[in-house]
Amino acid sequence: MATTSPAAVQALPTRLRVALVRMQRRLRQEGGGDLSPALIGALATVDRHGPLTPSEVAERERVQRPTATRFLARLLERGLVTRTADPGDGRSSLIAITPDGRALLHELRDRKDAFLSERLGAMSAADHATLERAVELLESIVADGDQR
Amino acid sequence: MATTSPAAVQALPTRLRVALVRMQRRLRQEGGGDLSPALIGALATVDRHGPLTPSEVAERERVQRPTATRFLARLLERGLVTRTADPGDGRSSLIAITPDGRALLHELRDRKDAFLSERLGAMSAADHATLERAVELLESIVADGDQR
């Protein structure tokens, strides 16, 4: 692995930021199936962390509650999640993924994410490892500084 | 560097996408100074590639022309760029960065990008190198499949 010069480190924040913005745009243009990235994220969270209240979805996705409300409304519309009364708290409800939701997620993971999968498929194993690690680093950056 | 299993590679597109969405949110929340990431990108492009027509800004930033129009209007408002008539084409104009614009960009690069710089600063040189390389990979993904 190449040594990183001080100048490069200094430029990294800006470069990372710009790369992220461009990548997002690109992903939006290519589409990732029928679901927007934000909705995919919310759906994946519901899938991974079992039935969740809307507030818990908001916390995990690190968005405000009204934003979660909106995401959930759309996932519900499409039959990708269900909402049932929370037996312990009449104000709340529990959101769970449906078979359709799970199927869509797996579809995305397996083949539907055509654009990204293709590009990634054309890369070396070393590049995959780099991106894996980069994803971990990004996640740690996001998670850090948010004491919960 | 750890070996990447086939399953991990398969999950990579989704994980990357989700990580990107979360990172973007985080960056937006932290703010990157007074300028949004999209405007920083446009300003950096004008800085790097000299006087550009609005169409050229759109191409380089990979956004549609109306979007570029909007970005430029805001950069102009803030005095970060100037617009002068294009001597060769009466329909067009040339956008150039101002000293204020350049100063703001340097500020961002040097110290203002507090959140990212801090997190990055806490990482090892190896992690920096990983992110450097990841940025390159992302840029290549974005640039790829766009024959210009």
Place this chain on the structure above:
DNA sequence: TATTGTTATACTCTATAACTATA
């Protein structure tokens, strides 16, 4: 007629503030 740029319109993502129902 083709191209550059702008305006009109619309949709997504996201936030804050205000409101409703329940605790």
Place this chain on the structure above:
DNA sequence: TATAGTTATAGAGTATAACAATA
């Protein structure tokens, strides 16, 4: 009164379609 959730409102980012000016 405090909390969970929703609704109302607003602003950024972005796109497509329609339009004006110039080539």
